[in-house]
Structure formats: structure tokens, C-alpha cells
Amino acid sequence: MSGNIVARRYAKALFAVGMKQGDAELEAYGKQLAGLAGALAESPEALRFFKNPVFSVEEKKAVLKQITDALGLTQTMVNFASLLADKNRLVSLPEIAEDFGAMLDEKNGIVSGKLVTAVALSDTRKVELKERLEKQTGKKLVLGFDTNAEILGGVVLQIGDSVLDASLRAQLNILKETIKRGE
Template structure:
């Protein structure tokens, strides 16, 4: 079983459990998972402990309890992490957090993505562009803006698995292919 499948299954289980309570519980769980993911990313030693079969379940449980105290989470997330330790799945915590955030975004009707432009946009243009895209998608969009001079002009929008390439570079490439084929 690949780690993506494991992460997806555990994230769905935790999400289903939180959904029985409230949206606030779902958001609290997401915040706790994100704080754990940040701690693991910031500490290679902690990541190594979570991955290593050398450390016993008892050792990992003690570390999780100390982490819970430090990061101030408990209840469902603490029990969830203890279950992950018991099932030897702590190494999947980062993937679980990512999958969980995706489920929460879908529940709230939010889509996350990245918008690349050839030049830096000012805040007014960013807001106008997001508003127009939200109107077309009929969903709330949270976009990270980036600059990529290689696209020459236009935009490249990446949302989930989908990429909309409305860049000048892509248009020139299409034109070049059309000319080569003699159409």
C-alpha cells in the first residue's frame, strides 16, 4: 500500500469523525495537524523518530504526548496520533495533514491554486482577477501568486490537477506547430 493511499484513508477517517461534531472541530483538527506537520518539517530528528522502526511504540507515544503538550492539542488529534503510532503510520502524518486540508477545502467550497504571471501584479489587479475567476468557478479561490518571466505574457493557472495555460509562450508554441504542419 502506498503512502498516498494510507494518508488518504486516515485523513478521511479523521475528517468523518470531525464532521460528526462541527465545522469548528474540522478546522481545529486541521490547525493541529498543520502544527504537527510544521514541527516535523522543522525537526529532522522528530521526522526520523516517526519513520524509524528502531523506536518502540511506547517511545513514540511518549514523544507524541510531549509534542501535544508543547503544541497544545489534545482530544481527537492526540488519540489519532497515538493510533498512528500504534499502527506504525506516524511517518504518514505530513501526507495525512495535506489530504485532510484538501477535504476541508472541499467541504468549505474552497479551491487552492497558483497563478503565474510574467510580471508582478499590484493588489488591485490581483483582487480583480481573483473575483473574475471565482465568478467563473462559482467557488472561493485561494491563490498563491508567482512571477515567471518565461511565460512572456498572460497567465498560467494551476488548481489541483488542472492547468490552464493562457500564456503568450503557449500561444506562440501552438502557432509554431500550426505553421510547421502547414495548416
């Protein structure tokens, strides 16, 4: 989740509306919000336009209407985006979408993580590791893989807010500190 308190509040409000309407609507809101945030992210000039205080709220709403019509958003999402325009919060839309997605993942028991290794892993090994981690956590895992030669060996695993650093570099640093202390 992003550190933007305002974005989190708007995401919570939309999430609460979606929860009252059911899981199907909640999922639809998540997809539409992500689509709208993606459209704005792909168009930096649109974000600059929405940030610019020279343009009135009505002008911003007119441009927003063109974007929402092109994306085919539901009336609830159009109303939500219009509210953001009224409150001059359209620039927070990417953070709102990120927070909403995190809330949706939490509700669905999905945890995102990242596994860093010193060398690239084969696809079969990635699948095997992901399945083993899902079994250990008891949750569905969206796992990203990365390589970093600086860890020398082993793995660095981040799942949610937890980090497990089982890299060779970390072990060598622990050994170095132990030797320095004279233990």
C-alpha cells in the same frame, strides 16, 4: 491531495469523525493536525526518530506525548496521533494533514490555485483578478501568484486540477506546430 493512499485513508477516517461531531470540531481537527504536522516538519530530527525502527512504539509515544502536550491538542487528536504511532504511520502525518486540509477546503467550497505571469502584478491587480475568478468559479479561491519570464506574456492559471495556459509561449508553440504541419 497527496498520492499516498494510506495517508488519504487516515485523513478520511479523521474527517468522518469530525463530520459526526460538527463543523466546529472538524475545523479544530484541521488546525490541530496542521499544527502537529508543522511541528514535525520544523523538526527533521523528530521525523527521523519516528522513522527509526530501533526505537520502540512506547518510546515514540513518549516523545509524541511531549509534542502533543506542548501543542495543547484535544484528546481526540492525541488518540489519533497515538494510533498513528501504534501503526508506525507517524511519518505519514504531513501527507495526512495535507489530505485532510484538501477535504476541508472542498467541504467549505474553497479552491486553491496559482496564477503565473511574465511580470509581477500590483497588489490591486492581484485582488481584482482574484475577485473576478471567484465570481466566475462561484467558489472562494486561495490564489498564489508567481512570475516566470519564460512564458513571455499572458498568463498560466491553475485552479484545482485544471490548467489554462494563455501564455504567449504556448501560442507561439501552437503556431509553430501549425506551420510544421503546413496548415
